[in-house]
Amino acid sequence: MTQPDPNPTSAGNAPAGERAGVRPAEGYAGDVTPEQAYAWVASGEAVLVDVRSDAEREWVGFVPGGVGLAWKQWPGMALNAGFDEGLKAAVPAGKKVVMLCRSGVRSISTARRATELGLEAYNILEGFEGDADAEGHRGRKGGWRLRGLPWKQN
Template identity: 75%
Template sequence: MDQAVPANQASGLPHEASPLPPLVRPAEGYAGDVSPQLACAWWQAGEAVLVDVRTDAERAWVGEVPGAVPLAWKQWPGMALNADFDTGLQAALAGGKKAVLLCRSGVRSVAAAKRATELGLQAYNILEGFEGDPDTEAHRGRKGGWRFHNLPWRQS
C-alpha cells in the first residue's frame, strides 16, 4: 500500500532540516501575517526593516533583536499611543522597504501594521511576537515566538 509522503520529507532529510516554506497569511487592513522565520529571512536579506514596537522597558527587561528599529507603538507607563510613531516609522522605511513588525505576542504589531498601511507603507505582522503565547502555567517563551525559534536576540 502506498503512503503519502509530505513534500518537505521527499528528500529523505529529517523534517527539521527541510521545513515547508513559510507563507504570508492574508489579513484585513495590512499586508499580512508572517512567521517569525520568514520575517527574519526578509530582514536578513535586506528586503524588510524589522521594527520592534514593544516598549523600551520590554526590550530592556525581556530581550531585544540586535539591529531592529526600536519604535514603541505604546509608551510605558500607562500604555498611551506613541505620538512619534508615525514619524519614526516613516523615517525607518524611507528607503521603500516593507516593514515586519514585532511585539510581545503579535497583538500590538497588528495595530501598528494597520497604522503603517494607513500611512501608505507595506507592513506585516510577525505571528507569535517575541515571546509567544502563554503556556498552561501562564509562562511565555515556551510555545512560540521570535526567541523560541532561536532567531537573533540578546538580553542586557
Template identity: 75%
Template sequence: MERIAPMTSSATPTVIPAEGYAGDVTPQQAWQWVQEGKAVLVDVRSSAEMEWVGRVPGAAAVPWKQWPGMAMNPDFDAQLRAAVPAGQSAVLLCRSGVRSIAAAKRATELGLTAYNILEGFEGDPDDNGQRGKKGGWRFRGLPWRQG
C-alpha cells in the same frame, strides 16, 4: 489560538492574508526577509519591554505604546517613517503578535507595506501562564540579546 503560516509544496512559509495590512508571517520568514534586505524589522514593544525581556539586534525600536501607562506613542508615525526607507517593507514585532497588528494597520495607512510577525517576541502563554515556551522569536532560536 496559535496561527501558523500555511506551507507551499516546497515547504516555504507564505504570507497569511490579513485585513488592513499586507499579512502575517512567521518569525522565521520575517528574519529571512530582513537578512535578504527585503524588509526592515521594527520592534513596536515599549522600551521597558525591550530592556527587561530582550531585543533583536539591528531592529528599529518604534514603540506603539510607551511605558509607564502604555499610552500611545505620539511620535509613532514620524519614527516609523524614519525607520523604514521608501520602497522597503516593514515586518513588525511585539510581545505576542497583537500590538504589531494595530501597528501594521497604521503603517499601511501611512503608505507602507507592513507585515505582522506571528507569535511575537515571547509567544503565547503556556498552561502555567508563562511566555517564551510556546512559540515566539526567542523560542524559534532567532537572534536576540538581553538588555
C-alpha cells in the same frame, strides 16, 4: 548559536490563500512567521520594527538591528505621539516593514497603521515571546526567541 536558514521554503507547504509564507490579513499586507520575517530582514528586503515598550525591550530582550519604536509606552501604555514620524524615518522607500511585539497582537495594530501611512507592512506571528502557556509563562509557546532567531538581552 546556530543561525537559522535565512531562506525558509514555506511557499511549497503554504495553505490555500497564502503566498510565499504570507497569511492574508485585513487592513495590512499579511501575517508572517518569525522565520519568514527573519529571511526578509537578513536579505535586506524588510526592516524589523519592534513596537514593544522601551521597558520590554530592555528587560526581556531585543532583535539586533531591529528598530525600537514603541507603539504604547510603559507605564500607562499611552500611545506614542511620535510613532508615525518614527516609522516613516525607519523604513526606506521600497522596503517592507515587519512589525514585532510581545505576542503578535499590538503588531497587528501597528501593521494597520503602517499601511495607512503607505508602507507595505506585515505582522510577525507569535511575536517576540509567544503566547502564555498553561502556567502563565511566555517564551515556551512560539515566538522569535523560541524559534532560535537572533536576539540579545541587556
